[in-house]
Amino acid sequence: MSQQNPYEQLGVAEDATFEEIQAAKQRVIAQLGGDRQLQDNIESAYDAILMERLKLRQQGKIKVPDGIRFPEKLATVAPKFSSLSVANAPSWLGDSFERPSQQQILTTAGVYTVLGGASLVPSIANTGLPTLLALGAGFSLYFINQKQRRFKRALLGTLLALIIGTVVASVLVNTLHLPVDRIGIPGEVFAGLLTLLLLWTVSSFTK
Numbered sequence: 351m352s353q354q355n356p357y358e359q360l361g362v363a364e365d366a367t368f369e370e371i372q373a374a375k376q377r378v379i380a381q382l383g384g385d386r387q388l389q390d391n392i393e394s395a396y397d398a399i400l401m402e403r404l405k406l407r408q409q410g411k412i413k414v415p416d417g418i419r420f421p422e423k424l425a426t427v428a429p430k431f432s433s434l435s436v437a438n439a440p441s442w443l444g445d446s447f448e449r450p451s452q453q454q455i456l457t458t459a460g461v462y463t464v465l466g467g468a469s470l471v472p473s474i475a476n477t478g479l480p481t482l483l484a485l486g487a488g489f490s491l492y493f494i495n496q497k498q499r500r501f502k503r504a505l506l507g508t509l510l511a512l513i514i515g516t517v518v519a520s521v522l523v524n525t526l527h528l529p530v531d532r533i534g535i536p537g538e539v540f541a542g543l544l545t546l547l548l549l550w551t552v553s554s555f556t557k
Contacts, residue, residue: 356399361378362377462549462550476540486546508552511549519545524537
């Protein structure tokens with residue numbers, strides 16, 4: 351679709367009226383089944399047509415109906431997450447994870463680094479570890495949900511990270527006797543750090 355001009359993307363003629371262009375945009379978006387990337391392409395094509403019409407209006411070549419709003423400049427599509435491709439992976443798995451942009455990685459890493467660092471402070475960890483984990487879960491819900499507004503998926507991913515972090519830490523410390531105390535990290539703090547790491551992972555890579 352990217353090789354087509356904006357009019358072809360919307361399926362309208364270059365002399366189409368504004369009403370026809372707007373109707374075509376809505377029709378095509380409705381047919382895309384919620385594909386955000388394709389919807390962004392259609393929105394960009396629509397904006398490109400409006401920009402072209404704006405230039406023609408400024409040159410006095412066309413008259414624009416009242417109520418038509420032109421973008422200040424061509425809309426730039428924000429960096430999107432590209433799906434992670436895993437060989438022979440089921441379709442539901444490929445639809446669940448994405449490769450985040452550098453900005454997203456830095457944002458989520460910054461948040462969880464602060465939370466993890468706070469959990470290493472004894473005065474905070476002694477009484478505030480549950481609060482730090484609650485904050486971590488809240489940020490996970492926010493980061494996942496803001497991508498595609500799928501709250502159920504955000505909630506499921508966050509709960510899994512909390513459960514797996516607690517269970518794995520318990521197995522490592524209590525069953526396999528991982529000597530975390532030798533490096534000055536209490537078992538509960540280690541569990542919190544592991545859980546925050548998993549929360550960072552799901553909030554960064556889950557759609």
